[in-house]
Amino acid sequence: AQSVTQLDSHVSVSEGTPVLLRCNYSSSYSPSLFWYVQHPNKGLQLLLKYTSAATLVKGINGFEAEFKKSETSFHLTKPSAHMSDAAEYFCVVSYGSSNTGKLIFGQGTTLQVKP
Amino acid sequence: GAVVSQHPSWVICKSGTSVKIECRSLDFQATTMFWYRQFPKQSLMLMATSNEGSKATYEQGVEKDKFLINHASLTLSTLTVTSAHPEDSSFYICSALTGGIRGKNIQYFGAGTRLSVL
Numbered sequence: 001a002q003s004v005t006q007l008d009s010h011v012s013v014s015e016g017t018p019v020l021l022r023c024n025y026s027s028s029y030s031p032s033l034f035w036y037v038q039h040p041n042k043g044l045q046l047l048l049k050y051t052s053a054a055t056l057v058k059g060i061n062g063f064e065a066e067f068k069k070s071e072t073s074f075h076l077t078k079p080s081a082h083m084s085d086a087a088e089y090f091c092v093v094s095y096g097s098s099n100t101g102k103l104i105f106g107q108g109t110t111l112q113v114k115p
Numbered sequence: 116g117a118v119v120s121q122h123p124s125w126v127i128c129k130s131g132t133s134v135k136i137e138c139r140s141l142d143f144q145a146t147t148m149f150w151y152r153q154f155p156k157q158s159l160m161l162m163a164t165s166n167e168g169s170k171a172t173y174e175q176g177v178e179k180d181k182f183l184i185n186h187a188s189l190t191l192s193t194l195t196v197t198s199a200h201p202e203d204s205s206f207y208i209c210s211a212l213t214g215g216i217r218g219k220n221i222q223y224f225g226a227g228t229r230l231s232v233l
Contacts, residue, residue, distance in 0.1 A: 043119075108158050
């Protein structure tokens with residue numbers, strides 16, 4: 001069975017400092033992993049996707065994530081936080097056959113960016 | 116990226132009425148779309164998978180007669196909340212699954228519909 005756990009429900013950083021949002025997954029086979037961002041009362045925007053190619057995945061807005069199979073982790077990072085990064089972030093794993101597209105969402109991490 | 120339009124963005128209705136929410140893929144065809152429900156401060160819960168030209172597949176615990184899904188074309192899926200009650204108030208989000216040259220198995224999400232049932 002596949003599952004995903006976001007280790008922090010809330011992360012607070014100062015503007016200009018690094019961001020780390022942690023995610024661990026459980027998968028019985030090679031997963032596809034995603035990070036999505038949701039701003040208040042908005043839909044979800046894809047930040048980046050891992051699908052068994054390069055383990056370091058670069059996404060939009062300066063975000064990147066590293067797939068570590070030995071640690072079953074897919075943490076999201078950004079070198080320098082911006083006020084506009086304040087939002088809800090979801091780590092997501094696909095399940096079922098690769099063609100079903102079904103996703104399992106983590107519980108989400110609220111990123112707060114302080115001036 | 117691909118664009119998914121969801122309409123309306125906000126709807127208020129009286130208890131007992133039905134509400135229809137539309138989800139359109141604007142610049143690609145989607146044989147598969149998904150409907151999610153999100154409660155405040157919580158994650159997304161998959162309600163059903165909508166397949167063009169066939170019946171939707173509902174997740175366990177989701178009432179198919181309550182939440183009617185129609186996927187009549189490759190760019191449009193609708194969710195109708197029938198006989199809505201206050202407990203149906205929620206944020207509903209759709210997504211469309213890409214394929215072909217845009218890359219496989221990426222879901223692009225609509226902006227969501229906030230339903231308030233009085």
